Amino acid sequence: MVLAVCTATAALLVPLEVRTPTAWCGTAATVAVALTSSEAARRGRVINSLRRRCAEQEAALRHQLAQQDAATARLASELLPKAVEMLQRGAFVDEVVRAVAPSPSDNSPYAAEHRKVIRFVVEAVQAEEGLRDSAHRAFVNIARRVQAIVHQQATDLREMEDRHGNTPEVFSDLLHLDHGTALIGRLADSIAVLGGSRPGRQWKNPIPLYNVLRGAMSRIMDYRRVDLHSVADVAITGPGVEPVIHAAAELLDNATRYSPPETRVHLTAVEIQSGVAIEIEDAGVGLTDEHRRRTDRVLEMADRGFDLDDLGETPRLGLAVVSRLAKNYGFRVSLRPSAYGGVRAVLIVPGDLVTASATPGGEIARAATLPPPKVRKKPGRPLPDPPPAMETPAVGTHTANGLPQRRRRALGMAARAAAVAPTAAETAPRTEPESEPTQPGLWLAAFTSALKGDAPAGDRGQTSDDPSDEKE
Incomplete structure (x- = not known):
């Protein structure tokens, strides 16, 4: 419109001889500008329409992506865990698919x-x-x-x-x-x-805790390094005997294996409100932060289920076995720094596996002190002729000359019990019942005295039902 007015004004102001060309040029320019403006407006409307359409499509895609993210998150955090849980409970594949x-x-x-x-x-x-x-x-x-x-x-x-x-x-x-x-x-x-x-043997009757710990000592290599101190006067029920023996043996084996060979390992057991606490202390190098984290991780695996694949290429069976037994029988295990500079392992046996001891002080007397083991001779070396006293059986009744007379079964059983854990017998406290206590550990002293021709200490032979005998 402005261009048309300008064209008319110019045509009136110019001389007459150029008025016509000026009018035609102004008209052409006005038409061109009008057409260009119309096309620009049309294109602007098309662009605005496309922008609105793109915005709508972008919103739809964002909504679809949000739905996909929500569905994927639900699949990963809810549906798949529920499906795996149903499988672990024993459900079949089709049943799981229908339900999940x-x-x-x-x-x-x-x-x-x-x-x-x-x-x-x-x-x-x-x-x-x-x-x-x-x-x-x-x-x-x-x-x-x-x-x-x-x-x-x-x-x-x-x-x-x-x-x-x-x-x-x-x-x-x-x-x-x-x-x-x-x-x-x-x-x-x-x-x-x-x-x-389950671990090996199953016991029917309760076994005194003292005998249970001696049985654990008999299953490790360096049992002579273990000092058995005060032990609570209780018993372990039959179903819990073998798990307690095995768990304590694994902890004792770790204590003796990872501590200097000249040091001692201290073993005690006290009765607590929730059961019995078995404490094992060594004088090793202790636990570094990395070892403590690794140990805690192995023990925590028992809560979510320990698997053979978790052992790795170089497995350490001790703590893995203890963690599995802890899960199955309700034990609690903790490893902390020891007052001796090493590690202090505490195994807590729950109260439902603990009962009163039918034999106060345990079935094996604690007062016997055994001589050190003899040096083993090379295989094939001829044995010397036994002295005459060898013909007289040892321990049991006495012959006319004062030498002990041996009962064969009592010797075999008591010898194993005494030879397997001698340190336990000499370090544990002595009980004082009303009558003179039976001391089955003294059979070996009487036996060796008979071989030397000395007078025996007395008739104190006795058989034992001790886990350290491992008689199946």
Whole structure:
């Protein structure tokens, strides 16, 4: 409009001879400007429409992406964990998919895809669980075979101990082999426990705690380094005897293995409100921060379920076995710095596994002091002829000349109990009942005195039902 007015004004003001060309030029310019303005307005409207459409599409895509994120988060945090939990409870794949995955009639976005994902994951988890269960069963079966062989070998060794009890050199070698057999049996029991099975022998009657701890000492290599101090006068119920023995043996083995060989390991047991606390202290190098974190991590694995795959390429079975036993039987285990500069391990046995001791002071007297073990001679070396006193059986009744007369079964059983844990017998406190206490540990002193021709200390032979005997 402005351009048209300007064109008319210019046509009136110019001379007459150029008025016509000026009018035509102004008209052409006015038409061109009008057409350009119209096209620009049209294009502006198109651009605005496209912008609105793009904004709407962007909003729709953002909403769809938010829905996808929410569905994926629900799949990862709710549906898949629920499916795995149902599988662990024993549900079948189809049952899990029907209960967890979206139904086929669900037309919501990603329902069909999520159903496929859940079925694929559930089938993969079930296949992995099957392989893991097969591996666990294989471990348990292998451990059971080893346990059967060890049991038969231990039985044969005890029979040999009874037959050769009056030959000290042979008897000492048999005890050494018997102790090695017990170590192999503990390793087989550890493999069985890690595979999800129970430890070896099952006990029917309660066993005094003192005897239980002596049984744990008999299953480690350096039992002579363990000092058994005060022990609560209680007993462990039958179902808990073997787990307590095994857990204490693993902790004792760690204490003796990771401490200098010239140091002592101190073992005590006190009765607390929630049960019994078994304390093991060594004088080793202690726990570094890294080792403490690793130890706490292994012990915490018991709460969420310990698996054989968690052992790694260089497994340390001790704490792994203790954590599995703690989960199965309600034990509590803690490792802290010791007053001796090493590690202080505390094993708390729950009260439902503790009962009153039927035999105060334990079935094995604590007062006997045994002589040091004899040096084992090389295999094949001929034995010297026994002195005449060897023909007279030792311990039991007395002959006319004052030498002790031996009962064969009492010698074999008491010899194992005394030779397996001598340190426990000499360090534990002595009980003082009304009558003179029985001291089965003194049979060896009487036996060696008979060999030397000395007068015996008296008739104090006694058999024992002690876990340290490991008589199956």
